[in-house]
Amino acid sequence: MQTTALIMAGGRGERFWPRSRKNLPKQFLSLTDDGKTMIQLTVERLLPIVEACDIYIATNRDYLPLITEQLPDIPKENIICEPVGRNTAPCIALAAAHISKKYEDAIMMVLPSDHLVKYSSMYQATLKDACEVAAKGDNLVTIGIAPDHPETGYGYIRFVNKFTEDTGRAFKVERFVEKPDLEKAKEYVASDDYLWNSGMFLWKISTILQKFERFMPDVYEGVMEIKNAIGTSMQDEVLEKIFPKFPSISIDYGIMEKAENIFTIPGTFGWDDVGSWLALERIKKSNEYGNIVDGNIVTINTSNCIIQGTDKLIATVGLEDLVIVDTEDATLICDKDHTADIKKVLENLKICNRNEYL
Amino acid sequence: MQTTALIMAGGRGERFWPRSRKNLPKQFLSLTDDGKTMIQLTVERLLPIVEACDIYIATNRDYLPLITEQLPDIPKENIICEPVGRNTAPCIALAAAHISKKYEDAIMMVLPSDHLVKYSSMYQATLKDACEVAAKGDNLVTIGIAPDHPETGYGYIRFVNKFTEDTGRAFKVERFVEKPDLEKAKEYVASDDYLWNSGMFLWKISTILQKFERFMPDVYEGVMEIKNAIGTSMQDEVLEKIFPKFPSISIDYGIMEKAENIFTIPGTFGWDDVGSWLALERIKKSNEYGNIVDGNIVTINTSNCIIQGTDKLIATVGLEDLVIVDTEDATLICDKDHTADIKKVLENLKICNRNEYL
Numbered sequence: 109m110q111t112t113a114l115i116m117a118g119g120r121g122e123r124f125w126p127r128s129r130k131n132l133p134k135q136f137l138s139l140t141d142d143g144k145t146m147i148q149l150t151v152e153r154l155l156p157i158v159e160a161c162d163i164y165i166a167t168n169r170d171y172l173p174l175i176t177e178q179l180p181d182i183p184k185e186n187i188i189c190e191p192v193g194r195n196t197a198p199c200i201a202l203a204a205a206h207i208s209k210k211y212e213d214a215i216m217m218v219l220p221s222d223h224l225v226k227y228s229s230m231y232q233a234t235l236k237d238a239c240e241v242a243a244k245g246d247n248l249v250t251i252g253i254a255p256d257h258p259e260t261g262y263g264y265i266r267f268v269n270k271f272t273e274d275t276g277r278a279f280k281v282e283r284f285v286e287k288p289d290l291e292k293a294k295e296y297v298a299s300d301d302y303l304w305n306s307g308m309f310l311w312k313i314s315t316i317l318q319k320f321e322r323f324m325p326d327v328y329e330g331v332m333e334i335k336n337a338i339g340t341s342m343q344d345e346v347l348e349k350i351f352p353k354f355p356s357i358s359i360d361y362g363i364m365e366k367a368e369n370i371f372t373i374p375g376t377f378g379w380d381d382v383g384s385w386l387a388l389e390r391i392k393k394s395n396e397y398g399n400i401v402d403g404n405i406v407t408i409n410t411s412n413c414i415i416q417g418t419d420k421l422i423a424t425v426g427l428e429d430l431v432i433v434d435t436e437d438a439t440l441i442c443d444k445d446h447t448a449d450i451k452k453v454l455e456n457l458k459i460c461n462r463n464e465y466l
Numbered sequence: 467m468q469t470t471a472l473i474m475a476g477g478r479g480e481r482f483w484p485r486s487r488k489n490l491p492k493q494f495l496s497l498t499d500d501g502k503t504m505i506q507l508t509v510e511r512l513l514p515i516v517e518a519c520d521i522y523i524a525t526n527r528d529y530l531p532l533i534t535e536q537l538p539d540i541p542k543e544n545i546i547c548e549p550v551g552r553n554t555a556p557c558i559a560l561a562a563a564h565i566s567k568k569y570e571d572a573i574m575m576v577l578p579s580d581h582l583v584k585y586s587s588m589y590q591a592t593l594k595d596a597c598e599v600a601a602k603g604d605n606l607v608t609i610g611i612a613p614d615h616p617e618t619g620y621g622y623i624r625f626v627n628k629f630t631e632d633t634g635r636a637f638k639v640e641r642f643v644e645k646p647d648l649e650k651a652k653e654y655v656a657s658d659d660y661l662w663n664s665g666m667f668l669w670k671i672s673t674i675l676q677k678f679e680r681f682m683p684d685v686y687e688g689v690m691e692i693k694n695a696i697g698t699s700m701q702d703e704v705l706e707k708i709f710p711k712f713p714s715i716s717i718d719y720g721i722m723e724k725a726e727n728i729f730t731i732p733g734t735f736g737w738d739d740v741g742s743w744l745a746l747e748r749i750k751k752s753n754e755y756g757n758i759v760d761g762n763i764v765t766i767n768t769s770n771c772i773i774q775g776t777d778k779l780i781a782t783v784g785l786e787d788l789v790i791v792d793t794e795d796a797t798l799i800c801d802k803d804h805t806a807d808i809k810k811v812l813e814n815l816k817i818c819n820r821n822e823y824l
Contacts (some may be wrong), residue, residue, distance in 0.1 A: 126781070368509035408810045421796035421823055423484070423811040426804025430785075439792065441799055445782025452766045453781040465779055 109243050109312070114203040114220035115150055115160045117167040117175065117221035122454050123384045123447070124222040126438040128414065130466045136174045139382060140391055145178055146382070147221040153228040157235055158217070164188060164207060165221070166199045193347050196307075197362035198354035201320050201327050205335040208313050215239050216316065217357070218309040224391060226378025234375045235310070241245040241278040241371050246318065248364065249278065249310040252303025252372040253379050258293035261383060263305035263360060266296075267372050267453055281370035284360050303374055306381075309359065319363045327354050327362075384447045385431045388414050403434065414444075438465055467601050467670070469570035471516045472561040473535065475505055475525040475579035476551050480812050481585045481742045481805070484796035485774065489796070489822045493580040495530045497740060499750055501537055504740070505579040509715060511586040515593055516575070522565060523579070524557045549706050554665075555720035556712035559678050559685050563693040566671045566763025573597050574674065576667040582749055592733045593668070597619075599636040599729050600668040604676065606722065607636065607668040610661025610730040611737050616651035619741060621663035621718060624654075625730050639728035641719050659733055667717065685712050685720075742805045743789045746772050761792065771800075796823055 110442055114282040117347040128134045137148045144152070151163060167175060169189035176184065198421045200218055207216060217235060225231045238249045252265050260296035284305060288296060296302035311319075330350045337346035363372060363376060380390055392400045399407055403417025410424040417434045424432070429444040457465050479492035487494045493505040502510070509521060518539045525533060526718070527547035528620060534542065546564055548557060558576055565574060575593060583589045592609060596715040600607045610623050637718060646654060654660035669677075678686040688708045695704035722728060738748055750758045756767055761775025768782040775792045787802045815823050 126779075170698060243784065246640070247807045406809050406811050406814050408814070409804060421484075421820075423798045423808075424800070425798070425811060426801030427788075427799060430799070434797065438781065438783045439797060441785060441788070441790060442782070443784030446767060449766050451783075451784060453764050456764050456766070457643045462779075 109239075110162070110211050111158050111217070111239055111312075112162040112164065112207050112211065112214045113154055113217040114164045114166060114207070115147065115154075115197060116199060117147055117165050117217050118190060118199065119222060120168075120193075121222065122451055124452060125320075125450055126435045126440050126465070127433055130463075131170065132185060133171070133222075134382070135260050136171070136178060137387065140224070146173070146224070148178055149224065149440045150219060151179055151182065152198065152223050153225055153231055154217075154219070155235075156228075157232050161186070161374055162214075163252060164203055166190060166203050168169075171262075189366065190209050190351060191350050193356070194354045196359040197324060197357045198327055198331075198351065200309075200316065200359050201324070201331045201354075202334065202351065204316050204320075205331040206338060208317065209335060209338050211313065214313055215242050215312045216311060216313050220381075222382065223306070224380040226380070228377070230303050230377035231375065234373055234377060237277050238310040238373045241276075241373065242312060242315075246315045246369055247311065248315065248319070248367055248370045250281065250364070250370065250372050251306050251308035251310075251375045253306050253375055255297045255302065255304050256374075258290060258291055258297045259304065260287060260293050262381070263287055264293075264302045265298050265305050265372050266302055269301050274426050278371040278373050281372050284365045287324065288428065291319045303372060305360065306375065306386070308375070309364075316363070322358070323366050324362050330354060375408060384431065384450075385416075385442070386413055386447055388416075412444075467522070467571050467597075469516050469575070470520040470522065470565050470569070470596055470671075471509055471512055471575040471577060472522045472524060472558065472565070473505065473512075473577050474550060474554060474557060474581045475523050476528075476557065477528065477580060478551075480581065480809055483808055483812055484793045484823070485791055489528065489823075491529070491580075492530070492740070494529070495535060497749065498582070499748065503646075504582070505533070506536055507582065508577060508579050509537055509540065511583055512575075512577070515590050519544070519739050520572075522561055524548060524561050524605055526551060526624050548709060549712050550749050551714070552709065552712045553714045554714045554717040555678075555682060556685055556689075556709065558667075558674065559682070559712075560692065560709065560719050562671050562674050562678075563689040564696065566675065567693060569671065569694050571670055573600050573674045574671050576665075578739075579666050580740065581664070582736075582738040582740050584683075584738070586735070588735035589733065592735060593666075594653060594730055595635050596668045596731045599634075599731065600670060600673075602803045604673045604727055605669065605671065606677070606725055607726045608722070608728065608730050609664050609666035609668075609733045610637075611663050611664045611733055613655045613660065616648060616655045617662065618645060618648055620739070621645055622651075622660045622810045623656050623663050623730050624660055627659050633765050635730040639730050642723045644718075661730055663718065664737055666733070667722075674721070681724050682715070682720050688712060702823065733769065742808075743772055743774075743791065743800070744802060744805055746774075770802075 117135050123132045136145050164186045166188045188206055241247055242249045266282040268280040273384045334347050334381050337343045394400045398412040400414045404421045405415050405417055406423045408425045410427045413427055413430045415432045431442045435438045473495050482492045496503045507811045517565055522544045524546045554803050570656055596607045599605055610658040626638040692705055695701045746758050752758045756770040758772045763773050763775055764781045766783045768785045773786045773790045789800045791798045
């Protein structure tokens, strides 16, 4: 069966402020040493298993210029622009409708645009395995990640930790669990029955559309109407009319928590959701003082700092465990233990109507 | 007797980097909330006791444009430009020669250009008292400051802590002591026999020239030669030829440690030498979180920081006890306990030939 992929690139991640902005979210930033942006890396690691002409990008239409600039090899007609953000369920339904216009049926991988993978070959092998499972019946497949710490920022998957010849490397999912508190998270990590929900899904177009028809019939009918208009002069008008009416619901909540025949394949490919500036400690090389330094930097008695500058000189003296990020119009200086409070800076800026910094 | 003042403004203080630079030293910066520069404040507090036409400024000629811009009321001919820096002794000798061209004799106050005074009226009263003492015999007068902590960055004056009707508020100086180590400094502060050497001196022109003739005869002869050329077409040429040959020696070492009849008047006018960024804690208002903040700043969970910005946004999260100074081309982030190491940044920049930042 034909394999296609949907890369979801509509996010507006605030945790990489001030480098990330409303008009330049994380997926369009380069955070690794190779200079490639997150979405470029996402496409790159997919190309050995999916052709460029079968890769679809769903995004907010504001980001269309960024996508065509960063991904010149993706056909323009594969870029699906949402008039407004409506979380992942409507986004996936819309993309499924688009893809079903081209292929009667096909495997659809659904992948975030702003995560990193260390071992591409293992990633590709895992997705290939997942495709096989997704091709059978009305299976829904999700890639789970074996947790190595009690993370409270992710959803979890409770799975049946039992090998059967039937499904091979795939395991039956018992249920999806929303972001737990620390105590619960510790329990999950200790129990061996939980994986992190990485937000990567695989299914047939026909399967997921059936699920929408059953669990989110309004969205299903809406996207069918949109599908009929695709390629006609009415396309934009119909999309504009229908899409904003969809509820803002995640695929986890809208479909996965309700459907049956859900399988998970644990991914062991060095997954990283690059959730905050601290992730740079995992993905970039530090120098002999434990500093991760880019730009025009002079450090004196400075250790274990993340310093991301530009051409402007940054001099640090006697610092430890800070994150320093400089951009043209804003500088962030943040204690490593307080990165979760970066959003408070943005709240403050919003309240003060200082939208130029958002 | 006529009263004149020499303001010494040749210093290149590095401790306010990156705001202070080789071409914009501390005396030309505004560090107080009133927006006036250090040298402007120095002149302002002097004007009630010395007329503008009797205030002389000694400086490096590179700073001439800054002085004429910041002090438009000081006559151009009162600005004494040293071709090279040769510490305070040659500077004072040169200025004495200049002033002696205008007045047969006069009181000469010698004052730094980059210190602050909280109580101007007490400052003026103290200098008036000092003038009276300096007018007698061949007295040399220095303004001492009662130490409130064992500072190792200043020289000390050992004086005779004994009141006599003769000299009134002036006390005999026993000796000048160079910057002590911490143990010595503690001893001095505990003993009641020591004052800080503030670097403010008063004497008659005739007295100080006599002292130069006796203790630094080469400098004396040199400035007499320069004096003869002042006002002639040869003025610059003679200055250029002679001045660079002078030894680089401080007035303390060259004259004060050798001369007799030295008196000190303790100044109780809220003196501050504004020796580092930390001085801002004494001279600027802090907000409710103990932060001293200027510029376009958003602080979250930040306390006891000194943040000096510009129009560019600086956002701080979870910080404590840091100094953050932003300028157009350089940003300093320094732990308060490490401000003495700011000079290491400058050493590093010098070694790397990055003179644009010095």
